Amino acid sequence: MKIFYNKEFILNVTKEKLSSYIEMKYGPLLAIEDNFIxxxxxxxxDFDxxxxxxxxxxxxxLSYKDEDFKSSLEKIYLRxxxxxxxxxxxxxxxxxxxxxxxxELSVFTVASIEGCISTAKKSQNEILYNSCISHLEKYLNSYKILK
Known part of the structure; x- marks a missing residue:
């Protein structure tokens, strides 16, 4: 069965909705002045x-199906x-x-977040998500300078 989709619609939704979602969810981190980790x-x-x-x-x-999808999604991922x-x-x-x-650390952090989300999604298990994120937290904390 072949699935039909409106490419321009998906690209517009991707550009508008996903970009604003990433800015809304993670953009506030840019306002932090201390205690960054x-x-x-x-x-x-805080993720459902x-x-x-x-x-x-x-x-x-979509990223493997079409170069325009790949490019559009990659721009958002890079942001x-x-x-x-x-x-x-x-x-x-x-x-x-x-x-x-x-x-490199930011790429690893985002990849870890996405992996934690996918792992929890496949099992629909909050304990898996929290456990996975707690290991990422320990890793990020290992970069802190002890005062």
Whole structure:
């Protein structure tokens, strides 16, 4: 059975809705002035995983089917990662975390968040989500400079 879809509609929804969703959910991290890791953890712990991540769901379904979908979704993903990178850079500047490659750490953080969400979604199990995020939290805390 062949599924038909309106490509322009999906691209517009992707651009408008998913971009604003990422900005609404993770953009407030950019306003944090201290306790950066704690701020990140607070935001990532607050997630309703039952339907998964809107962005990741579309990436899984559409990015391999069409170059325009891939490009559109990748731009949003890069913004998602960039928000974390900016926050981690501020944490380094304020000497809250050790110097590290914040681009790589932000990619790892976003990949971990998405993995935690997908794992919990497949099982519909909040305990799995919380456990997975708690391990990410421990990892991020390992970058903190002890004062």
């Amino acid at each position: 704690d701020g990140i953890v607070k935001v990532i712990k 995983f039952k339907c998964g991540c809107k962005l990741n769901n579309l990436v899984q379904e 998602f990662e960039n928000i974390f990178e900016q926050v981690l850079n501020k944490a380094i500047e304020k000497k809250e975390i050790i110097k590290t490659n914040t681009n």
